[in-house]
Amino acid sequence: MDEGTEIIINIFLILIPIVLGYFIGKHLEKKHYISIKEREKEYAHIPTIGLKHPLQPDLVTESKLVSGSVVISIDHFKRLVAALRNIFGGNIAAYESLIDRARREAILRMKEQALDADEIINIRIETSSISKNSRKGSIGSVEAYAYGTALKY
Amino acid sequence: MHLTNIETIPGKTITEHYGIVSGSTVRAKHAGRDIMAGLKNIFGGELKGYTELLSESRDEALERMKEQARSLGANAVVNVRFSTSSVAAGAAELYVYGTAVSVN
Numbered sequence: 001m002d003e004g005t006e007i008i009i010n011i012f013l014i015l016i017p018i019v020l021g022y023f024i025g026k027h028l029e030k031k032h033y034i035s036i037k038e039r040e041k042e043y044a045h046i047p048t049i050g051l052k053h054p055l056q057p058d059l060v061t062e063s064k065l066v067s068g069s070v071v072i073s074i075d076h077f078k079r080l081v082a083a084l085r086n087i088f089g090g091n092i093a094a095y096e097s098l099i100d101r102a103r104r105e106a107i108l109r110m111k112e113q114a115l116d117a118d119e120i121i122n123i124r125i126e127t128s129s130i131s132k133n134s135r136k137g138s139i140g141s142v143e144a145y146a147y148g149t150a151l152k153y
Numbered sequence: 154m155h156l157t158n159i160e161t162i163p164g165k166t167i168t169e170h171y172g173i174v175s176g177s178t179v180r181a182k183h184a185g186r187d188i189m190a191g192l193k194n195i196f197g198g199e200l201k202g203y204t205e206l207l208s209e210s211r212d213e214a215l216e217r218m219k220e221q222a223r224s225l226g227a228n229a230v231v232n233v234r235f236s237t238s239s240v241a242a243g244a245a246e247l248y249v250y251g252t253a254v255s256v257n
Contacts, residue, residue, distance in 0.1 A: 021196055024195075024196040025196050025198070028196060028197060028198045052159055053159065057163050058164075061164060063155070063157050063159075063163050065156035065233055067211075069204060069208050069211070070204050071200045071204045071207065072198065073198065073200050074197050075195065076195050076196075076197075105199075122158050124158065124235075126236070128237040128239070128245075141203070143237070145207075145235060145237070147158060147233075148158060149157040149158050149159050
Protein backbone atom coordinates (compact mmCIF):
# COMPACT_ATOMS: atom_id res chain seq x y z
CA MET A 1 0.00 0.00 0.00
CA ASP A 2 1.51 3.36 -0.93
CA GLU A 3 1.37 6.41 1.23
CA GLY A 4 -1.42 8.12 -0.73
CA THR A 5 -4.00 5.39 -0.22
CA GLU A 6 -3.08 5.16 3.42
CA ILE A 7 -3.81 8.86 3.93
CA ILE A 8 -7.13 8.52 2.09
CA ILE A 9 -8.12 5.55 4.25
CA ASN A 10 -7.22 7.48 7.37
CA ILE A 11 -9.30 10.46 6.29
CA PHE A 12 -12.22 8.12 5.62
CA LEU A 13 -11.90 6.57 9.06
CA ILE A 14 -12.23 10.01 10.60
CA LEU A 15 -15.01 11.16 8.30
CA ILE A 16 -17.26 8.08 8.50
CA PRO A 17 -18.32 8.55 12.16
CA ILE A 18 -18.92 12.24 11.52
CA VAL A 19 -21.09 11.64 8.45
CA LEU A 20 -22.92 8.77 10.14
CA GLY A 21 -23.35 10.93 13.22
CA TYR A 22 -24.83 13.73 11.15
CA PHE A 23 -27.47 11.64 9.38
CA ILE A 24 -28.37 9.10 12.04
CA GLY A 25 -28.00 11.59 14.88
CA LYS A 26 -30.29 14.07 13.13
CA HIS A 27 -32.86 11.36 12.49
CA LEU A 28 -32.73 10.11 16.09
CA GLU A 29 -33.08 13.61 17.49
CA LYS A 30 -36.12 14.30 15.33
CA LYS A 31 -37.72 11.04 16.41
CA HIS A 32 -36.99 11.81 20.04
CA TYR A 33 -38.54 15.27 19.82
CA ILE A 34 -41.69 13.84 18.22
CA SER A 35 -42.02 11.31 21.02
CA ILE A 36 -41.33 13.97 23.68
CA LYS A 37 -44.03 16.26 22.31
CA GLU A 38 -46.54 13.43 22.07
CA ARG A 39 -45.98 12.30 25.63
CA GLU A 40 -46.00 15.86 26.94
CA LYS A 41 -49.50 16.21 25.53
CA GLU A 42 -50.54 12.84 26.92
CA TYR A 43 -49.38 13.65 30.47
CA ALA A 44 -50.48 17.28 30.44
CA HIS A 45 -53.27 16.46 32.90
CA ILE A 46 -50.71 16.13 35.73
CA PRO A 47 -49.53 19.62 36.61
CA THR A 48 -45.89 19.81 37.66
CA ILE A 49 -45.32 22.73 39.96
CA GLY A 50 -42.21 24.25 41.46
CA LEU A 51 -44.06 25.39 44.58
CA LYS A 52 -43.01 23.91 47.89
CA HIS A 53 -46.45 23.68 49.44
CA PRO A 54 -49.52 21.87 48.15
CA LEU A 55 -52.28 24.16 46.95
CA GLN A 56 -54.88 22.37 49.08
CA PRO A 57 -52.91 20.75 51.92
CA ASP A 58 -55.99 19.57 53.81
CA LEU A 59 -57.26 17.42 50.96
CA VAL A 60 -54.09 15.43 50.30
CA THR A 61 -54.50 11.72 50.92
CA GLU A 62 -51.23 10.33 49.66
CA SER A 63 -47.77 11.65 48.90
CA LYS A 64 -44.83 9.93 47.28
CA LEU A 65 -41.35 10.82 46.10
CA VAL A 66 -41.08 10.27 42.33
CA SER A 67 -38.12 10.65 40.03
CA GLY A 68 -36.94 10.11 36.49
CA SER A 69 -33.54 10.18 34.89
CA VAL A 70 -31.90 9.89 31.51
CA VAL A 71 -28.37 9.98 30.12
CA ILE A 72 -28.12 11.42 26.62
CA SER A 73 -25.05 11.81 24.50
CA ILE A 74 -24.27 14.05 21.58
CA ASP A 75 -23.36 12.68 18.12
CA HIS A 76 -19.95 12.99 16.48
CA PHE A 77 -20.98 15.64 13.99
CA LYS A 78 -22.36 17.96 16.63
CA ARG A 79 -19.32 17.38 18.79
CA LEU A 80 -17.16 18.63 15.93
CA VAL A 81 -19.40 21.66 15.39
CA ALA A 82 -19.27 22.41 19.11
CA ALA A 83 -15.49 22.15 19.11
CA LEU A 84 -15.30 24.64 16.23
CA ARG A 85 -17.70 26.95 18.05
CA ASN A 86 -15.34 26.94 20.98
CA ILE A 87 -12.81 28.84 18.90
CA PHE A 88 -15.08 31.80 18.21
CA GLY A 89 -17.40 31.59 21.18
CA GLY A 90 -21.14 32.17 21.11
CA ASN A 91 -24.20 29.96 21.31
CA ILE A 92 -23.63 26.26 20.94
CA ALA A 93 -27.02 25.22 19.60
CA ALA A 94 -25.91 21.58 19.40
CA TYR A 95 -25.56 21.38 23.17
CA GLU A 96 -28.71 23.39 23.82
CA SER A 97 -30.90 20.80 22.15
CA LEU A 98 -29.04 17.98 23.92
CA ILE A 99 -29.74 19.39 27.37
CA ASP A 100 -33.28 20.40 26.45
CA ARG A 101 -34.04 16.84 25.35
CA ALA A 102 -32.50 15.36 28.48
CA ARG A 103 -34.48 17.57 30.88
CA ARG A 104 -37.79 17.12 29.13
CA GLU A 105 -37.30 13.36 28.95
CA ALA A 106 -36.43 13.21 32.66
CA ILE A 107 -39.59 15.13 33.58
CA LEU A 108 -41.66 12.79 31.41
CA ARG A 109 -40.18 9.72 33.05
CA MET A 110 -40.91 11.20 36.45
CA LYS A 111 -44.53 11.74 35.39
CA GLU A 112 -44.74 8.16 34.14
CA GLN A 113 -44.07 7.02 37.71
CA ALA A 114 -47.05 8.97 38.96
CA LEU A 115 -49.73 8.57 36.31
CA ASP A 116 -52.50 8.38 38.90
CA ALA A 117 -51.33 11.44 40.82
CA ASP A 118 -53.19 14.74 40.72
CA GLU A 119 -50.23 17.01 41.07
CA ILE A 120 -46.45 16.87 41.36
CA ILE A 121 -44.96 19.63 43.49
CA ASN A 122 -41.51 20.91 44.34
CA ILE A 123 -39.86 19.78 41.12
CA ARG A 124 -36.09 19.81 41.21
CA ILE A 125 -33.95 19.15 38.16
CA GLU A 126 -30.31 18.19 38.41
CA THR A 127 -27.99 18.13 35.46
CA SER A 128 -24.58 16.59 35.57
CA SER A 129 -21.97 15.55 33.09
CA ILE A 130 -21.22 12.08 34.35
CA SER A 131 -18.91 10.36 31.95
CA LYS A 132 -15.55 11.94 32.06
CA ASN A 133 -13.14 10.01 29.92
CA SER A 134 -9.59 10.23 31.15
CA ARG A 135 -8.14 9.93 27.66
CA LYS A 136 -10.17 12.44 25.70
CA GLY A 137 -11.69 14.70 28.29
CA SER A 138 -15.45 14.95 28.39
CA ILE A 139 -17.29 12.78 25.86
CA GLY A 140 -20.27 15.11 25.77
CA SER A 141 -23.00 13.23 27.55
CA VAL A 142 -25.23 14.67 30.22
CA GLU A 143 -27.50 13.21 32.81
CA ALA A 144 -30.72 14.95 33.73
CA TYR A 145 -32.48 13.89 36.89
CA ALA A 146 -35.89 15.21 37.87
CA TYR A 147 -37.62 14.59 41.16
CA GLY A 148 -40.61 15.85 43.05
CA THR A 149 -43.43 14.90 45.38
CA ALA A 150 -46.51 13.36 43.77
CA LEU A 151 -49.78 14.11 45.54
CA LYS A 152 -53.16 12.45 45.38
CA TYR A 153 -56.28 14.31 46.43
CA MET B 154 -41.38 4.59 55.01
CA HIS B 155 -42.73 7.88 53.64
CA LEU B 156 -40.44 9.99 51.49
CA THR B 157 -41.09 13.50 50.19
CA ASN B 158 -38.96 16.36 49.01
CA ILE B 159 -41.15 18.99 50.66
CA GLU B 160 -40.93 19.99 54.29
CA THR B 161 -43.92 18.03 55.51
CA ILE B 162 -45.91 14.91 54.77
CA PRO B 163 -49.23 16.40 53.70
CA GLY B 164 -52.13 15.19 55.82
CA LYS B 165 -49.85 13.98 58.63
CA THR B 166 -48.27 15.64 61.63
CA ILE B 167 -44.62 15.40 62.45
CA THR B 168 -44.19 14.25 66.04
CA GLU B 169 -40.49 13.74 66.34
CA HIS B 170 -37.35 14.89 64.62
CA TYR B 171 -34.17 12.80 64.32
CA GLY B 172 -31.84 15.05 62.36
CA ILE B 173 -30.21 14.50 59.03
CA VAL B 174 -29.82 11.07 57.41
CA SER B 175 -27.93 10.34 54.24
CA GLY B 176 -26.83 7.60 51.91
CA SER B 177 -24.26 7.52 49.16
CA THR B 178 -22.78 5.19 46.58
CA VAL B 179 -19.77 5.54 44.34
CA ARG B 180 -20.12 3.51 41.18
CA ALA B 181 -17.80 2.92 38.30
CA LYS B 182 -19.11 1.84 34.94
CA HIS B 183 -17.80 -1.48 33.71
CA ALA B 184 -15.84 -1.93 30.53
CA GLY B 185 -18.60 -3.63 28.52
CA ARG B 186 -20.96 -0.75 29.06
CA ASP B 187 -18.19 1.68 28.28
CA ILE B 188 -17.51 0.12 24.89
CA MET B 189 -21.20 0.09 24.00
CA ALA B 190 -21.52 3.68 25.09
CA GLY B 191 -18.52 4.55 22.94
CA LEU B 192 -20.27 3.11 19.89
CA LYS B 193 -23.55 4.80 20.76
CA ASN B 194 -21.65 8.03 21.07
CA ILE B 195 -21.17 8.23 17.30
CA PHE B 196 -24.91 8.62 16.73
CA GLY B 197 -25.83 10.36 19.94
CA GLY B 198 -29.04 9.61 21.79
CA GLU B 199 -29.80 7.90 25.03
CA LEU B 200 -27.10 5.77 26.65
CA LYS B 201 -29.39 3.20 28.27
CA GLY B 202 -26.55 1.44 30.08
CA TYR B 203 -25.60 4.62 31.92
CA THR B 204 -29.21 5.54 32.66
CA GLU B 205 -29.72 2.14 34.28
CA LEU B 206 -26.43 2.26 36.12
CA LEU B 207 -27.19 5.65 37.64
CA SER B 208 -30.74 4.83 38.63
CA GLU B 209 -29.61 1.57 40.22
CA SER B 210 -26.98 3.42 42.21
CA ARG B 211 -29.45 6.07 43.24
CA ASP B 212 -31.86 3.40 44.47
CA GLU B 213 -29.00 1.91 46.45
CA ALA B 214 -28.21 5.30 48.02
CA LEU B 215 -31.89 5.80 48.85
CA GLU B 216 -32.00 2.34 50.41
CA ARG B 217 -29.01 3.21 52.61
CA MET B 218 -30.64 6.45 53.70
CA LYS B 219 -33.87 4.62 54.56
CA GLU B 220 -31.89 2.03 56.50
CA GLN B 221 -30.28 4.77 58.55
CA ALA B 222 -33.64 6.42 59.19
CA ARG B 223 -35.15 3.08 60.23
CA SER B 224 -32.34 2.43 62.69
CA LEU B 225 -33.10 5.78 64.34
CA GLY B 226 -36.74 4.78 64.72
CA ALA B 227 -38.10 7.19 62.11
CA ASN B 228 -40.95 6.30 59.77
CA ALA B 229 -40.51 9.10 57.24
CA VAL B 230 -37.84 11.20 55.60
CA VAL B 231 -38.75 14.71 54.49
CA ASN B 232 -36.95 17.31 52.41
CA VAL B 233 -35.02 14.70 50.43
CA ARG B 234 -32.32 16.09 48.13
CA PHE B 235 -30.17 14.35 45.56
CA SER B 236 -26.75 15.33 44.38
CA THR B 237 -24.27 13.87 41.93
CA SER B 238 -20.57 14.45 41.64
CA SER B 239 -17.87 12.79 39.65
CA VAL B 240 -15.08 11.87 42.01
CA ALA B 241 -12.70 10.25 39.54
CA ALA B 242 -12.55 9.52 35.84
CA GLY B 243 -15.29 7.01 35.11
CA ALA B 244 -16.83 7.00 38.57
CA ALA B 245 -19.77 8.94 39.91
CA GLU B 246 -20.95 9.54 43.42
CA LEU B 247 -24.66 9.62 44.07
CA TYR B 248 -25.59 11.23 47.34
CA VAL B 249 -29.01 11.55 48.88
CA TYR B 250 -29.90 13.23 52.15
CA GLY B 251 -32.94 14.27 54.09
CA THR B 252 -34.43 14.84 57.52
CA ALA B 253 -35.65 11.79 59.42
CA VAL B 254 -38.91 12.33 61.27
CA SER B 255 -41.74 10.43 62.89
CA VAL B 256 -45.24 11.09 61.63
CA ASN B 257 -48.68 9.84 62.56
